[in-house]
Structures are given as structure tokens and as C-alpha cells.
Amino acid sequence: MRTDRTVIITGAAGGMGRPFVERFIANGDTVIATDTSDDALAALTEAIPSDRLFVQTADITSEADGSALAALANEMRGQVDVLLNVAGFFPVQGFLDMSAEDWRKIVDINLTGTALMCRAMLPLMTGRGWGRIVNIGSASVNEGVAGQTHYVSAKAGVIGLTRSLAREFGGEGITVNLIAPGVTITPNAAKALPKQIQEAQIAKRAIQREETPADLVGAAFFFASPDADFITGQTLVVDGGLHMT
Numbered sequence: 001m002r003t004d005r006t007v008i009i010t011g012a013a014g015g016m017g018r019p020f021v022e023r024f025i026a027n028g029d030t031v032i033a034t035d036t037s038d039d040a041l042a043a044l045t046e047a048i049p050s051d052r053l054f055v056q057t058a059d060i061t062s063e064a065d066g067s068a069l070a071a072l073a074n075e076m077r078g079q080v081d082v083l084l085n086v087a088g089f090f091p092v093q094g095f096l097d098m099s100a101e102d103w104r105k106i107v108d109i110n111l112t113g114t115a116l117m118c119r120a121m122l123p124l125m126t127g128r129g130w131g132r133i134v135n136i137g138s139a140s141v142n143e144g145v146a147g148q149t150h151y152v153s154a155k156a157g158v159i160g161l162t163r164s165l166a167r168e169f170g171g172e173g174i175t176v177n178l179i180a181p182g183v184t185i186t187p188n189a190a191k192a193l194p195k196q197i198q199e200a201q202i203a204k205r206a207i208q209r210e211e212t213p214a215d216l217v218g219a220a221f222f223f224a225s226p227d228a229d230f231i232t233g234q235t236l237v238v239d240g241g242l243h244m245t
Helices: 018-026 038-047 063-076 100-124 149-172 187-192 195-204 214-223
Strands: 006-010 030-035 053-057 082-085 131-136 174-181 235-238
Touching: 006 018, 006 063, 006 100, 018 030, 018 038, 018 214, 030 038, 030 063, 038 053, 053 063, 063 100, 082 100, 100 131, 100 149, 131 149, 131 214, 149 174, 174 214, 214 235
Parallel strands: 006 030, 006 082, 030 053, 082 131, 131 174, 174 235
Antiparallel strands: none
């Protein structure tokens, strides 16, 4: 297992991102964690005291913020080994109620932001014969979700992004893979999703319990490891067996 890697994690301070930070820090990697909130990042550093954890506020939809994050990684470490794109946003909104601005906001966060982070970090990954990009998608693309057309469309786009980058950078020894979670219960999701929706998801799973962010960490860590050297462009559904592809 590789240690002392430089790992960039977006959406790191939220309920979804924190377990990823903990796992890579425990492995002896250096993690540069980014999120949109200074307060949330301060809470992250308090919860995970480590001289290997560095934080920087950034909006993934901003090219300038992505460039600044890459500059920090270059100054500190001179390279990026792993990019884990966790940041996302999934509001519930009827399709006929969506304005063009609503649509663009969700696509920007979930698709364009992921692409911009890849573009910012890839120059620090190429030319070394090894690198890992792990994107977080959504199992919702397998069946669609009423009230989340913008989100599901954006996450479907992340699958295409993942496959195309895998083709383009495979010769560099860089793999690009995607994890597609089911409904994952973070503190925010627990408040936002009606209980009946959560219970319906559990009832349809082969493993009938809540899905938590911790359920995704092992899959991401595997994709980021040398054990996954010959796996790229793939989507791994992690939803307790609700979808079986």
C-alpha cells in the first residue's frame, strides 16, 4: 500500500467528506481538504488533529479557486497523487419549477465543478506514471428520480466525464473511476429527506439498513490504491444491492 501520497478531497468538511479525510490521514497520506465554509473546515481540523491535514476554502465551480488549490499542492508537495471529488448538491425541485439558473447551478456544482477540479489537478499528476481520480456519482442515474432531474442529469454527465478522462489519461498511468452511492444518510440528508423515502430505500435493498458515508470509504480507498492499477473508467454502485448491474 502506498503511503505519504498527496490527496485532494473536495466537499471534505461535510458529512459525506469527513470519513474520507480520516481514512487517508490514517494511512499516512497528506490531505489537502477543501470546502466552501471556513467554519466547517475549522471544525474539520479540530475533529481530525494532524500535521498531515491542510485546509483551504474553495468553490469548485470557480476556475480561480481550483488554480489556487493546485498552486497550494504544488508549493507544498510538488505533485498530486489522488483527487477525490466528493462535493455535490442535491436539492428536490420539480422540473417545471426549475429556472435556467436553477438548472445551471446544480449542473455547475455536480458536473462542471468536478471537471474543473480534474483540469486543475491533472497537470500535477501527469508525467509521473501514476495517479488516481475518484469521482462520486449517484446510483440515481440507474432509474431517475422525480424532482431531481437537474441533479440526476449532472451525475449522468459525471459518468461520461469519468470514462472520457480514463481514455485520455490512461497512457499516463492515471486511473479515473466513479463510485455511485444510493441515498446516503448524512446529517443534512436526514433532515431534508422525508422518513418515508429513507424507509422505502432501505426496503428495496438486499442489505436492509441505512447507507452512511462510511460505506463508501473502502471503495474509494481501493480505487486510490495500487490494487486498482488495471481498473479505470468504471462505475461501482455502492447502495446495498438496490441496483445490481
